[in-house]
Amino acid sequence: MIHHTQATRPTEDDLIARWFAPIAGPGGLGLRDDAALLSPPAGHELVITVDGLVAGVHFFADDPPASIAMKALGVNLSDLAAKGAFPLGFVLTLALPRDWTADWVEAFAGGLGDMALRCACPLLGGDTVKTTGPLTLSITALGAVPEGRMVKRFTALPGDVVFVSGSIGDSALGLQLRLQPDAHWVKAFAPEHSAFFADRYLHPQPRLSLRAALLAHASAAMDVSDGLIGDLSKMMRASGTGAEVDLDAVPLSPATRAAIMAEPTVSEVAWTGGDDYEVLCAVPAAAAQAFRAEALKAGVAVTEIGHVMAAKHGVRFMRDGAEQTFSRGSYSHF
C-alpha cells in the first residue's frame, strides 16, 4: 500500500468526485449539491435511523476500511430491517483522523459502495471533516414502510411469542478474539471457528429479508445490538411487559456451541455480548407458526425463545427451570 504524503493528498472535493460520487444514487444529485432529494413511495412513510461509530469504541482503527464501511452501513440497515422497512438511501458523516490516506478512503468507499449496492441502499449525500481524534462515522439511513405499519419496539403484548433470528453470540466471541486472544478459552477455538467469529464481528448481515414476515406478523421488534439479555429487557420495559425466556432455547451456531462445551461460562458472553445484529421480535401466539414459515421461506431461521408476560412477572431468564441473573446485562457502546 502506497501512503500518499500530506502534499499529494486529495482535497475534500477530490474525495467526493473520485470515490463517493460514483456510489451515489439518483437522489444524491451526483453529490454536486448541499442537499439530497428523496420521496417515499406512494402509501409509505419514511423510517429514519442513525448510528455513530468511533474507532476504538465500535470497531478497531486497523480493521480493513471496507469492513468498517460495511459495518457502519450494516448496523443502520439492521435497524431498518427490524422495523419492517426497506432501505431508500443513506447519508454519511466521515471524520478523518490526521493520518488518513487516500488508499484508506478508496478502500472504505469501495466497501461502502458494495454494501450499498447489495442492500439497494444508495449513498445520497455526506460531509467529510477532519478530526484530531479517532476516525468517527455517522450514518443516517432512510427507509420506507406502508403508512402506519412500522414495527415498533414498545408494542409487545402479554401472550406474544418471543423470537430471535439467526444465532446469538458469534460476534461477541469475535470481539473477545480481538480483545484477549491469549485467554485459554479463546485459544481453544478451532481455527475455522475463529475465522467465523471474526467475520461475524466484522461483517454484520442486516436481516432485510425478514421485512415481509415482520410486517405481516410481529407486534414489536428491535435489532439485537447491545446483547440479547439487555435488549430483550429493554424491549419489555418499553412495552410495559415482562417476559419469561428459556436460555437453553437461544439459538447458537455450532462454533459458539463448541466454545461453550470447552468453557461453560462462555454462554454468558454469548447472551450478553453485543453486535449480534439479529432481529428480536414478539409475535402473537396465533401467528407464530405462519411467522416462522414465512421467515424460513425468506431464508432466515427464527427461533422461539420465550413468551411475553404481564409486567408484574418481571423479565425472567430461565435455565433448567431455575432463574438466572446476570452481573452485566448488556454491552453498552456508550
Add this chain to the structure above:
Amino acid sequence: MIHHTQATRPTEDDLIARWFAPIAGPGGLGLRDDAALLSPPAGHELVITVDGLVAGVHFFADDPPASIAMKALGVNLSDLAAKGAFPLGFVLTLALPRDWTADWVEAFAGGLGDMALRCACPLLGGDTVKTTGPLTLSITALGAVPEGRMVKRFTALPGDVVFVSGSIGDSALGLQLRLQPDAHWVKAFAPEHSAFFADRYLHPQPRLSLRAALLAHASAAMDVSDGLIGDLSKMMRASGTGAEVDLDAVPLSPATRAAIMAEPTVSEVAWTGGDDYEVLCAVPAAAAQAFRAEALKAGVAVTEIGHVMAAKHGVRFMRDGAEQTFSRGSYSHF
C-alpha cells in the same frame, strides 16, 4: 457549575429520557424506538442535508454548550433554507469526550431544544456515543419542498443576477477575535462590534424566511459556509458558468465596515472567511426586482453583487474596475 463525577454520571438511557425525549417531536416516538417516522406533506419531496462538526475544527470546545447546539442545528437549517425547503425534523449523533458532564449535556440539550422550537424543526432521533477524541456532532436535517422545486446549486444561468443575503464577513471576524485577539487590527475593534462579531460566529441565523422568495424566483442557490469567494466560485463551476462580481457591492455590516476602515486588508478576511450562513443565489434578471421585494417583505435584505456569465469569461472579482485575485479563495473546514 457542579461537575458530576464518573460514578454519578447518567447512563445513555438517562440522558435520552431526561434531556432529549422532552425536545423530540411526534415522529420521534418519544425516542423510545430505534427509528423515527416521517412523512413529507402531500405534493412535497424530502430534502436531506448533513453536517459534521468537531470541537477544535468547527467550534471551540469551551464554547457555551447551548451555542454549540444552536450552531450545529443552524448550519444544517441554513442548507435547507438555501434549497427553498422548510424543516421537518432532524436526527443527531453526539460523540461525547471523556470529560463530559451532565451539566454540559443539559445545557446542550436546552440550546438544541430552543433552536428546534424556534425553527419548527423537532428532534426525531439520535445516537449518543463515547469518543476518546474531541466532542463530535453530526446532524442530519430533513426538510420538504414542493415536488421538483428544490433550488439546486448547479443551475445558475448566464444573465442571472447574483444576490447575497444579510452581511458578509462578520462571522469570520468573530473567529479572528478568538484566534488572534492580540492582533493590532483585532484589538482595534470597538467593544460593541466585538460582541456583534462574536455573536455572529457563535449563532448563525438560518435564513428560513427566504424560502418562498427563493422558490418563486431563484434559478440556483447555496448557503455561504466556506467564504463568499470560494462558494461563489464553486456554484459557478457546478453550473458550468462564469460570473463577474463587484466586490464593492458585497454587503457589509457597519461593524465590519469600521474594521476595514481601520485596516483595509480585513476586507479579504470578510470575503474569503467562512461561517457566514447567508444565502447566495442566482435570479433571472427579469425577476430580480420581485425577488428583492419579496425577500424584504420576509424581513431579509438581499444585495445584488454581480452577474452570471458564460463559462469562458471565468469567475472575475472586480474592484474599482480592476480584477482582484485571492491567494486563499475559501476557508475549508476539511
